[in-house]
Amino acid sequence: MGRGNEPPRLPEGSFAAWSRDRLALARRGAEECGDVWQLEPGVYVAAAAGPCEAVLRRAQDFPKESSPLFPPLRRSGGAPTPEEREERAYAHAARMRGLRAQAVAARIGEVASRTARFADQWPTGRDVEILPRVRHALAEIGVSYLFSEDAPALLPHAAQLFLAREVLVQPSRWVWPRWVPTPARRFRTRQQIAFTDALRPVVRRRRSSGRLGDDVLGLMLRPSPRHGLLPEEAILDTLPGITVATFETPSRAAGWILLHLARYPEAASLVAAEAAALPADPAATTSTHLGGLPYTQALVSEVLRLYPPSWLLARRAPRETQLADYTIDAGSTVLVCPYTAQRDAREHPEPDRFRPERWLSDAGSPTKPGAFLSFGTGPHGCEGTALAMAMLTLLTAQTARRHRLSEPPGPEPSYHVTTLEGLATAGLRLRATSRG
Template sequence: MDRTNEPPRLPGGSFAAWSRDRLAAACHGAECGDVWELEPGVYVAAAAGPCEAVLHRAQDFPKPPSPLFPPLKRAAGAPAPQERAHARAARMHGLRPQAVAARIGEIAPGTARCADQWPTGRDVEVLPLVRSALAETGVRYLFTEDAPALLPFAQRLFTAREVLVRPSRWVWPRWVPTPARRFRTRQQVAFTDALRAVVRRRRSSGRLGDDVLGQMLRPSSRYGTLPEEAVLDTLPGITVATFETPSRAAGWILLHLARYPGAADRVAAEAALLPEDPAATTGAHLDRLQYTQALIREVLRLHPPSWLLTRRAPRRTRLGGYTIDAGSTVLVCPYTAHRDAREHPEPDRFRPERWLDGSGSPAKPGVFLAFGTGPHGCEGAALAMAMLTLLTAQIARRYRLSEPPGPEPGYRVTTFEGLTTEGLRLRAVAGDPRS
C-alpha cells in the first residue's frame, strides 16, 4: 500500500497512548501535523483549517446518524430523510438567535432560581444542581406550558443516555438489545407517548403555541404540515441536548469563576445592571453582558464540551493535502484547534479579553468550534449561550465561589462522550463578591 501521501502517525503506539489519555494524545498528535493518523483508516483534524473544512464539506464528510436516540420501530415506518430535514428547518425557526433573543424573559427566571437556591457555606456537587435548572429552562423553552408534564420524561431520557454511553470493556453491535439499550428504548417510548398526547391536543384545539413545538406544528408554505412521526422522532435528541451539553459547559465556567476572582468580579459588575425581576430581562440586557459572554467563549475555547466530533468519508477525498480513503473515519478536534498558537496567541492562557480586544473573533473560520460549524452545527447554540450567560451572571452576582481546600482537584476530567468536570464540588459564599 502506498503511504507516501498519508498524514504523519503519532510515534510510540498511538492507539495505546490514546486509550491511556485521550487529551494528551490529541495534543501530542497536533504537534505532528494539522492532520495526523491515529491508526489505519482513522485520522484526526487537529487545526482550525482542517476542522473547518471537514465540518463544512458535508458531502465528503457526512455526519453519521446518532446511535443515542434512533427512530423507534413502528408499523408506519420511520420518517423519510426529507421529512427529517423539514422537521429540522421547522425547529430552527424557534432556535435561531432572533427567536431566542425575543424570549430572554422566559429563559432568565430559571437561571435566577438556580442561583437563588444554591446552598451556601458548604461544598456542593455542581453538575446535578446546574443540570436540574438548565433542564427545566430548556424544556420550558421547547414546550412552554406543557413543560412541567414533559420534564420528568426528559430527565429520564438523560439518565438513559448516561447509562448507554458509560464506558464498557465490551463494544456490542448496535443490533444487540443490551440492558442499557432496552432501558433507553423504554424511556424514549415513554417520552414519545407523552409528547404525542401534547401534539394531538394542540392540533385538535388549534392552539399550536409559539414555542419550538408550535413552530414544528405550524404548516409551512414550502412543505405543508409535518407528519406526526417526523415531529416525534426528531425531538428526544434536541430535548436532552438543551441541557446536557450546557451543563458540562457550566461546570467548566463555574470552576473558572472560582479560580479567577478578578474575572468573577467583572462578571458581577455587569450582572448588577440586570433587572431585579428576571422576567423583565430582554435581549438588550443580554447584549450588555459582553465580558460575561467573552468569559464563556474563553472557557469553551479551552474546554469545549464536545471536544471531539466524528465524521466518515464515503468516498476517496483530500484533506490538508493528504488523501483520505473511502470508509475512513475523521475525528475533528476542537480542543487542539482552539489551542493553536497561530490562531490564539498564548493559547493555554485564560484571557477572556481576547474576545473583546479584536485579537479574537468567533466569526473567523475555525477559530471557535465549541458549537461546531457548517450544515450540522449545533442547533441550540444561541439558546445554550443565552442560558450559560444568564446563569453565569446570576451566580457571580450573588456569590463568591471557591474550590475545596487540598492539593488534589475536586473533580475528575472525563472525555468519553464529552469534556466534563465529573464530581466537581464548589462552595458558594453569599454576599457581594467584590467586598
C-alpha cells in the same frame, strides 16, 4: 513529514494509549505531527483550525454518521424512504425556526428567571456537588423553551432520557452491532417510548384546540405552504434528541465556567459588576440587557475555547479524498479535535492562558473561520447555539452577581476530567459565599 502522501503517525499512538489519556495524546499528536496526523491506520485526527473547519464544512466528503442516539421509533425496515427523509428535513427546518437567535432573544426573560433561581437556591457556606443542580436548572430551561406550559409534565421524562443517554454511552468491552438489543438499548427504547407517550396527548390537544403555542413544539405544529402539516410521528421522532441536547452539552460547559469563576476571582468580579446592571426582576431581562454583558460573554467564549464540551467529533470518509495536502483513504475515520484547534498559537496568542479579553477585540471574534469550533460548524453545527449561549451567559452573570465561588480546601481535586463522550468536570464541588 509522513511518507508519501500519508499523514504522519505518532510512534506511540494507538487506541490503548489514546484510552489512557485522550487529551494528552491529542496535544502530543498536534505538537509532534502537525495539523493532520494518524492515530492508527484508517484513523486520522484533524488537529488544527483549517483542517477541522474543512472536514465539518465538507459534509459530502466527510458525512456525519446517521446513528442518532434516539433513532425513530417507527422503522421502515431499512434506509429512510424519500418521503421520510423529506419529513425529517421539514421537521428540522420547523424546529430551527424556534431556535434561531431572534427567537431566543424574544424569550430571554424566561431564561434569566430560571438562571436567577438557580443562583438564589445555591446553598451557601458549604461544599456542594454542583453539576446535578446545574443540569436540573438547565433542563428546566431547555424543556420549558421547547414545550412552555407542558414542560412540567415532560421534565421527568427528559431526565430519564438523559439517564438513558448516560447508560448508552458508557464504555463496553464489546462493540455490539446496532441491531442487537443490549440492556442499555432496551432501557433507551423504554424511556423514549415513555417520553413519546407523554408528548403524544400534548400534540393532539394542541391540534384539536387550535392553540398551537409559540414555543418550539408550536412552530412544528404549524402547517407549511409547501409541506402542509407534519405527521404526528415525524414530530414525536425528532424531539427526544433535541430535548436532551438543550441541557446535556450546556451542563458540561457550565461546569467549566463555574470552576473558572472560582479560580479567577478578579474575572468573576468583573462579571459581577457587569451583571449589576441586569433588572432586579429577572423576567424583565431583554436581549438588550444580554448585549450589555460583553465581558461575561467573552468569559464564556474563552472557557468554551479552552474546554469545548464536544471536544472531539467523528466523521467518516466514504471515498478517497484530500485533506490538508494528504490523501484520506476511503472508509477512514476522521476525528475533528476542537480542543487542539482552539489551542493553536497561530490562531490564539498565548493559547493555554485564560484571557477573556481576547474576545473583546475584532481580531478575537468567534466568527473568524476556524477560531471557535466549540459548537461545531457547517451543515451539522449545533442548532441550539443561540439558546446555549444565552443560558450560559445568564447563568454566569446571575451566579457571579450573587456569589463568590471557591474550590474546597485540601489536596484532593474538586473534580476529575472525563473525556469519553464530552469534556466534563465530573463530581465538581464548589462553595458559594454571598457577595452581600
